[in-house]
Amino acid sequence: MTLAxxxxxxxxxxxxxxxxxxxxxRPVAAETxxxxxxxxxxxxxxxxxxxxxLRSRTTGVVGLVLADAQTPYFATLAGHxxxxxxxxxxxxxxxxxxxxxxxxxxxxxxxxxxxVDGLVIVSADGGADVAAHAEEAGVPAVYVHHQPTEAHAxxxxxxxxxxxxxxxxxxxxxxxxxxxxxxxxxxIGPVGLRRQAWHAAVADAELLRCxxxxxxxxxxxxxxxxxxxxxRALITATDEQAIGILAGAWAGGLVVPDRxxxxxxxxxxxxxxxxxxxxVTQQPLHAMAEHAVDQLLGTSSPSPAPSAATLILRRSCGxxxxxxxx
Amino acid sequence: MTLAxxxxxxxxxxxxxxxxxxxxxRPVAAETxxxxxxxxxxxxxxxxxxxxxLRSRTTGVVGLVLADAQTPYFATLAGHxxxxxxxxxxxxxxxxxxxxxxxxxxxxxxxxxxxVDGLVIVSADGGADVAAHAEEAGVPAVYVHHQPTEAHAxxxxxxxxxxxxxxxxxxxxxxxxxxxxxxxxxxIGPVGLRRQAWHAAVADAELLRCxxxxxxxxxxxxxxxxxxxxxRALITATDEQAIGILAGAWAGGLVVPDRxxxxxxxxxxxxxxxxxxxxVTQQPLHAMAEHAVDQLLGTSSPSPAPSAATLILRRSCGxxxxxxxx
DNA sequence: CTGTTAGCGCATTCAC
DNA sequence: GTGAATGCGCTAACAG
Numbered sequence: 001m002t003l004a005x006x007x008x009x010x011x012x013x014x015x016x017x018x019x020x021x022x023x024x025x026r027p028v029a030a031e032t033x034x035x036x037x038x039x040x041x042x043x044x045x046x047x048x049x050x051x052x053x054l055r056s057r058t059t060g061v062v063g064l065v066l067a068d069a070q071t072p073y074f075a076t077l078a079g080h081x082x083x084x085x086x087x088x089x090x091x092x093x094x095x096x097x098x099x100x101x102x103x104x105x106x107x108x109x110x111x112x113x114x115x116v117d118g119l120v121i122v123s124a125d126g127g128a129d130v131a132a133h134a135e136e137a138g139v140p141a142v143y144v145h146h147q148p149t150e151a152h153a154x155x156x157x158x159x160x161x162x163x164x165x166x167x168x169x170x171x172x173x174x175x176x177x178x179x180x181x182x183x184x185x186x187x188i189g190p191v192g193l194r195r196q197a198w199h200a201a202v203a204d205a206e207l208l209r210c211x212x213x214x215x216x217x218x219x220x221x222x223x224x225x226x227x228x229x230x231x232r233a234l235i236t237a238t239d240e241q242a243i244g245i246l247a248g249a250w251a252g253g254l255v256v257p258d259r260x261x262x263x264x265x266x267x268x269x270x271x272x273x274x275x276x277x278x279x280v281t282q283q284p285l286h287a288m289a290e291h292a293v294d295q296l297l298g299t300s301s302p303s304p305a306p307s308a309a310t311l312i313l314r315r316s317c318g319x320x321x322x323x324x325x326x
Numbered sequence: 327m328t329l330a331x332x333x334x335x336x337x338x339x340x341x342x343x344x345x346x347x348x349x350x351x352r353p354v355a356a357e358t359x360x361x362x363x364x365x366x367x368x369x370x371x372x373x374x375x376x377x378x379x380l381r382s383r384t385t386g387v388v389g390l391v392l393a394d395a396q397t398p399y400f401a402t403l404a405g406h407x408x409x410x411x412x413x414x415x416x417x418x419x420x421x422x423x424x425x426x427x428x429x430x431x432x433x434x435x436x437x438x439x440x441x442v443d444g445l446v447i448v449s450a451d452g453g454a455d456v457a458a459h460a461e462e463a464g465v466p467a468v469y470v471h472h473q474p475t476e477a478h479a480x481x482x483x484x485x486x487x488x489x490x491x492x493x494x495x496x497x498x499x500x501x502x503x504x505x506x507x508x509x510x511x512x513x514i515g516p517v518g519l520r521r522q523a524w525h526a527a528v529a530d531a532e533l534l535r536c537x538x539x540x541x542x543x544x545x546x547x548x549x550x551x552x553x554x555x556x557x558r559a560l561i562t563a564t565d566e567q568a569i570g571i572l573a574g575a576w577a578g579g580l581v582v583p584d585r586x587x588x589x590x591x592x593x594x595x596x597x598x599x600x601x602x603x604x605x606v607t608q609q610p611l612h613a614m615a616e617h618a619v620d621q622l623l624g625t626s627s628p629s630p631a632p633s634a635a636t637l638i639l640r641r642s643c644g645x646x647x648x649x650x651x652x
Numbered sequence: 653c654t655g656t657t658a659g660c661g662c663a664t665t666c667a668c
Numbered sequence: 669g670t671g672a673a674t675g676c677g678c679t680a681a682c683a684g
Contacts, residue, residue, distance in 0.1 A: 002676095002677055002678085003677065003678060003679095004677080004678095012654075012655080013654065013655045013656070014655090014656090014677090014678075014679090015654075015655065015656080015657095015679080015680080016653090016654060016655075018678070018679060018680085019654095019679095022679085025679090025680080026653080026654090026680095027653070028653075028654085029653060029654085032653085032654080044462075046435070046438060046439050046463070047439055047677090047678085048380075048439070048441060048676090048677055048678070049439045049440045049441065050376055050379045050380050050385065050440070050441045050676090050677080050678095051380050051660090051676070051677030051678040051679090052677080052678055052679075053376045053660095053678090054374075054376050054377050054380050054660050054661065054662090054676090054677080054678075054679095055659080055660050055677080055678045055679045055680080056660085056678080056679060056680090057660075059376065061419070061440070069401070069404070069405050069408070070401065070402060070405050070595070072398070075395070075396065075401045076396060078395070079395050079396050079422065082395070082420060082421070082422055083422065086421070086422075091419055091421070091436060091437075091440060092419065092420050092421070093387070093417055093418065093419055093420075094408060094418050094419075094420040095408070095412070095417070095418070096405065096408055096409065096412075109372070110417060111417075112372060113372050113373055113374070113375045114375045114376070114387070114417060115374060115375065115376045136370075137372070214595075214598070214599040215599075218599065243599050244599060246599075246601050247598075247599040247600070247601055247603065249601070250601035250602060251603075269396070269540075270596070272540070272573075273540040273541075273544065273569050273570060273572075273573040274573070274600070274601070275572050275573055275575070275576035275600070275601045276576060277573065277577075328660095328661055328662085329661065329662060329663095330661080330662095333671095338670075338671080339670065339671040339672075340661090340662075340663090340671085340672090341663080341664075341665095341670075341671060341672080342669085342670060342671075344662065344663060344664085345663095345669095345670095348663085351663090351664085352664095352669080352670090353669070354669075354670085355669060355670090358669080358670085373661090373662085374660090374661055374662070376660090376661080376662095377660070377661030377662045377663090377676095378661075378662055378663075379662095379676095380660090380661080380662075380675095380676050380677070380678090381661080381662045381663045381664080381675080381676055382662080382663060382664095382676090383676075
């Protein structure tokens with residue numbers, strides 16, 4: 001079924017059929033429009049977006065490159081982005097780079113070959129400035145969460161510094177002086193910012209490091225408990241690490257929050273249903289996604305830039321104002 | 327940059343350039359090939375997949391329709407599917423139906439318009455047989471996890487019945503007689519199969535129901551604890567519900583596994599890092615994804631059909647053979 | 653307001 | 669082994 005078939009059936013031209021299918025760019029007489037619509041319905045006509053894309057030079061597809069699609073933080077962010085795109089009539093081509101710079105590069109290349117209308121890059125630490133390739137091809141791109149140094153595209157990220165300060169201040173209110181920090185393996189990207197903000201706010205406390213995985217954090221917790229060197233107050237850079245710490249603490253018989261006050265810095269949905277529930281600074285992932293997509297598509301009414309994460313008080317820091325898990 | 331540009335630079339025809347770019351379907355003299363490759367590299371030529379798709383009637387893109395992209399179970403499955411597709415050179419167009427039948431329909435329609443080479447549908451309970459539309463358009467489709475009644479496409483799912491039997495048997499080994507079951511709001515789909523298998527294996531024990539969300543399950547747990555009607559042994563249909571039960575139990579001061587032996591039936595990665603760690607029957611999500619994609623693409627060496635979930639013993643059932651969270 | 657027509661970039665047929 | 673020419677289905681000039 002093609003435009004021509006519909007035109008033939010409606011006894012008109014392909015141009016007119018195109019005008020009614022796309023509501024423009026030229027007006028069509030009401031009666032003709034009815035005939036065309038009827039013919040299209042009878043034939044079960046479905047426009048071929050590929051042909052349309054070739055001619056109009058716009059596919060209605062946006063590429064979403066993810067560093068990691070499995071982690072709740074990224075998965076939630078990706079979900080919001082896909083939804084924002086969908087609301088604006090775009091389709092989402094998704095790709096998972098698995099933290100590998102070359103895979104990220106390759107995905108961008110393939111998305112560009114597919115003539116995407118834009119590129120959203122949720123990169124993690126490291127990686128080259130893939131947006132440069134997009135710019136060269138005349139395709140707009142935005143980074144979300146993280147941006148490589150000297151990047152040629154806007155970045156959408158929340159204010160990490162303020163979030164960390166709030167977490168530190170809250171733990172101090174609980175009477176803690178020495179507030180340790182569990183960072184990632186290095187200080188690149190948003191987590192590096194969080195680490196620095198902690199360092200600026202806390203005079204002398206211990207800096208721990210491990211991978212951004214539950215398994216790694218659980219190992220750290222178990223070892224620390226065995227050694228008797230577990231801090232009494234800890235801020236983790238990510239929810240994944242916090243959940244790992246909780247698992248390790250449980251296995252090691254260390255009670256949270258009695259023996260360890262814990263705050264995490266992502267605030268994914270997962271953090272609300274751990275045992276005990278995690279106190280977090282919640283990143284405005286929805287706002288970040290909306291803003292990124294508006295920025296990318298140059299929508300007329302752009303959403304406001306996402307602000308800082310908000311502190312959500314639950315049980316793991318020692319707060320008690322909500323006994324219920326809800 | 328188009329084929330014609332490269333041809334001009336290499337002083338040959340567009341046909342020859344096409345042959346070398348695609349390695350066929352006709353042979354090209356080594357020397358000519360070199361000239362073409364050099365010209366393409368110098369010009370930074372990138373094939374236009376849209377034009378290629380229009381001509382060759384194959385886009386190299388597969389549509390993935392998800393009932394819910396946020397839940398770890400579906401997110402993990404989606405990740406495996408995307409990866410399997412990527413390994414076979416396909417790009418993935420993703421869409422989130424959010425459990426809404428009309429949104430699912432709409433997504434399929436738009437993917438078909440985009441001329442996808444195939445459709446993977448990870449549907450949840452309900453929804454029409456969207457694969458029928460695909461079949462009509464001559465596009466192959468597979469269902470994963472769940473299939474509407476009277477569906478016109480293959481389904482890839484694991485053996486839920488066996489999984490449930492193993493869970494029941496294990497709880498019995500721990501000395502439990504009355505093993506309750508937490509099902510979804512109704513008995514459609516895979517969860518319905520699990521519910522039936524439990525019913526067949528357990529004579530008289532209580533059937534609980536709630537939404538497939540952590541929040542709903544936590545509410546159930548808290549109410550049961552308050553009422554003093556919490557079962558001593560429970561199998562939950564999904565990990566989401568198990569995690570909610572754990573959160574509710576913690577908030578209500580009920581110790582798992584001492585006062586409640588718990589087994590869940592998904593076995594997502596999340597289940598390994600709860601406190602306590604969940605004993606689960608782990609669904610072969612990777613095998614399901616591989617098999618689905620092979621089935622869809624008609625690959626020469628199809629992967630074997632996924633078998634039953636495997637029982638992973640951890641702490642929540644009362645087992646003690648692994649003190650570590652790892 | 654409607655119809656005719658020329659490509660979009662590429663794969664492929666047919667001639668050489 | 670190579671090249672010229674055709675058309676995939678659609679949009680947008682252009683002409684009526």
